[in-house]
Each structure stands twice: as C-alpha cells, then as structure tokens.
Amino acid sequence: MTKLLQLTNVSAGYNDMVVLRDVNLEINDHDFIGVIGPNGGGKTTLIKIMLGLLKPARGSVTRFGEASGSSFIGYLPQVTQVDKKFPITVLDIVLSGLMSSRGKFYRYSRHDNETAHQLLAQMGIGGLAHRTSRELSGGQLQRVFICRALISNPKLLILDEPNTFVDNRFESDLYERLIELNKKMAILIVSHDVGTISYYVKTIACVNEYLHYHRSNIITEQQLADYNCPLQIITHGDVPHTVLQKHEHDHVHNHDSHE
Ligand SMILES: Nc1ncnc2c1ncn2[C@@H]1O[C@H](COP(=O)(O)OP(=O)(O)OP(=O)(O)O)[C@@H](O)[C@H]1O
Ligand SMILES: [Mg+2]
Incomplete structure (x- = not known):
C-alpha cells in the first residue's frame, strides 16, 4: 500500500469563516x-486543500506523489455554466490537462494528441474534438473535462460531482470506467447521489464542517445522521438513489428510469 496524500488536523476556510475543522484523512493507492x-x-x-489551491489555516497537507515529477493528481472541477465561455477547442481543453506537469509553453507531441483523441473516443465524444466549448451541452463538456483530468495518467483522480449534467446511461458508463481506472489509480469522487456512489466506491467520507470517514461502502440513514450528514437515501430496485433532504435547487435527481 502506497500512501499518496495525508491531511492531518486540517482546519480551513475563507477570511474569518471556518468551513472545515480538524480534518484527518489518508489516501492510499487503491482507494x-x-x-x-x-x-x-x-x-x-476539501478538494482545494488537497490540490494546494487553498492553504489550511491549521494542520498539514502532504502530497507524497508530487516528488515523482509526473502529474500526480487529475482533477475534474465542479462544472458551472461559466466554463462554457472559454472559446477553445475540445482537443485543447483535454491537452491542457498536461500543462501542470509540463509547463505552459510545452508543445504537445503527436502522442499527446493521439492520447487525447483516444480518451474522447472512450468517453463517446470522439466526433467533437474540433468543436469549441461553447458549442457543447453541459453533459458533453463534463465528459471533456473528465478526459482532461485523465490525460496525465494521474495516481489520484479527484472528481467533483462528475454526474451533474450527465444522463443515466453516461452515469453508469462513467462508474464502470472508474472501476477500471481504480485498478491503476486512487479515486476520490464527490457526489450528492449517496445511493449510487455507495454502489461503486469502497469507503465514504461524510463532510459537513467535520469529516467522518466510513470504512465501508454501505451506510445507513442512522449513520448519516450520526455523522451530521443530513442526506436521505432513496432506493429504486437494484441501484439505490438518493436526494438531499433539504435541496435548494429546482432540479432534483430522481432517476426513475432506472427501474
Ligand atoms: N471562494 C470562497 N470565498 C468565500 N466563501 C467561500 C468560497 N468558496 C466557498 N465558500 C463557502 O464555503 C462553504 C463551503 O463551500 P464548498 O464549496 O466547499 O461546499 P460544497 O460542500 O462543495 O457544496 P456543494 O455541494 O454546493 O458543491 C460555503 O458556505 C461557501 O459559501
Ligand atoms: Mg462543491
């Protein structure tokens, strides 16, 4: 087992507001x-802390893989509509995932281009390589960003709500793909769909100011309540689903078509 990342007694926030308190978490290679x-x-x-985009107010963050020189973490940011404004091509977005390891002025090789095209094809959007981002749907753009997170072949893949814009079929394809990827990289995935992720992940971290680490993929509503994670699990047939108990969006994830 190789340790990739460790957070020790981390507290963090913005200005005077504390968002995370006393967080301890270790990520190992097959997690x-x-x-x-x-x-x-x-x-x-929490993800910004892991990536080093935000410094903790207290505690320490150690990224063990960083010394190796290669790009160590692949990151899919939480996608917002704003991202659509960048008028660059899909291929360039995917290739930009290599920038952190090779520098801004690196010229992409033919091999890089081939890898990018392969990833796009695997995500089912091979035909979109030369479109610009503003010509894509939310779900298509989400797939492009997943390709960008993967192109550097990271040791740790961090996905912040990859299922926000995607339909049910892509969602299950994505999870199957993640299980494959997990054979060679650790994965940390944020999702509101507790039922669905618990079907695929190995362990669960409940984050609500404090982090409670649950060393199993099976979690009950009572345990969620004990962890101060006010989420409700809704099950539909074999694949369980969930919605937030108090959601603020009009848009509720209630994928009844799974039945
Ligand atoms: N750049 C920022 N400056 C100030 N406050 C921020 C900033 N980013 C986030 N916050 C605040 O920090 C808190 C935690 O935000 P965060 O984005 O980590 O939540 P989250 O768990 O990812 O939520 P969601 O499920 O909506 O994505 C919120 O109260 C948010 O308003
Ligand atoms: Mg978020």
Whole structure:
C-alpha cells in the first residue's frame, strides 16, 4: 500500500469563516472514496486543500506523489455554466490537462494528441474534438473535462460531482470506467447521489464542517445522521438513489428510469 496524500488536523476556510475543522484523512493507492455531504458542507473546499489551491489555516497537507515529477493528481472541477465561455477547442481543453506537469509553453507531441483523441473516443465524444466549448451541452463538456483530468495518467483522480449534467446511461458508463481506472489509480469522487456512489466506491467520507470517514461502502440513514450528514437515501430496485433532504435547487435527481 502506497500512501499518496495525508491531511492531518486540517482546519480551513475563507477570511474569518471556518468551513472545515480538524480534518484527518489518508489516501492510499487503491482507494475509491466517495465524498458526500450537504450543499456548503465543505466538499469542494476539501478538494482545494488537497490540490494546494487553498492553504489550511491549521494542520498539514502532504502530497507524497508530487516528488515523482509526473502529474500526480487529475482533477475534474465542479462544472458551472461559466466554463462554457472559454472559446477553445475540445482537443485543447483535454491537452491542457498536461500543462501542470509540463509547463505552459510545452508543445504537445503527436502522442499527446493521439492520447487525447483516444480518451474522447472512450468517453463517446470522439466526433467533437474540433468543436469549441461553447458549442457543447453541459453533459458533453463534463465528459471533456473528465478526459482532461485523465490525460496525465494521474495516481489520484479527484472528481467533483462528475454526474451533474450527465444522463443515466453516461452515469453508469462513467462508474464502470472508474472501476477500471481504480485498478491503476486512487479515486476520490464527490457526489450528492449517496445511493449510487455507495454502489461503486469502497469507503465514504461524510463532510459537513467535520469529516467522518466510513470504512465501508454501505451506510445507513442512522449513520448519516450520526455523522451530521443530513442526506436521505432513496432506493429504486437494484441501484439505490438518493436526494438531499433539504435541496435548494429546482432540479432534483430522481432517476426513475432506472427501474
Ligand atoms: N471562494 C470562497 N470565498 C468565500 N466563501 C467561500 C468560497 N468558496 C466557498 N465558500 C463557502 O464555503 C462553504 C463551503 O463551500 P464548498 O464549496 O466547499 O461546499 P460544497 O460542500 O462543495 O457544496 P456543494 O455541494 O454546493 O458543491 C460555503 O458556505 C461557501 O459559501
Ligand atoms: Mg462543491
């Protein structure tokens, strides 16, 4: 077992507001961690801490893989509509995933281009390589960003709500793909769909100011309540689903078509 990342007694926030308190978490090479928690609970903040985009107010963050020189973490940010404004091609977005390891002015090789095309084809959007981002749907753009997270062949793949815009079929394809990828990289995935992720992940981190690490993929509503994670599990047939108990969006993930 190789340790990739360790957070020790981390507290973090913005200005005077504390968002995360006393967080301890270790990520090892074969981990597949589902991160759940209510809106505003600090999931994205936790990821920013892991990536070094935000410095903790207290505690320490150690990224053990960074010394190897290769790009160590692949990251899919939480996609917002704003991302559509960048008028660059799909191929360039995917290739930009190599920038952190090779520098801004690196010229992509033919091999890089081939890898990018392969990833796009695997995600079912091979035909979109030369479109610009503003010509894509939310779900298509989400797939492009997943390709960008993967192109550097990272040791740790971090996905912040990859299922926001995607349909049910892509969602299950994505999870099957993640299980394959998990054979060679650790994965940390944020999702509001507790039922669905718990079907695929190995362990669960509940984040709501504090982080409770649950060393199993099976979690009950009572345990969620004990972890102060106000989420409700709704099950539909074989694949369980969930919605937030108090959601603020009009858009409720209630994929009845799974039945
Ligand atoms: N850049 C920022 N400046 C100030 N406050 C911020 C900033 N980013 C996030 N916050 C606040 O920190 C808290 C945690 O936000 P965070 O984005 O980590 O939540 P989250 O668990 O990812 O939520 P969601 O499920 O909605 O994505 C929220 O109250 C949010 O308003
Ligand atoms: Mg978030």
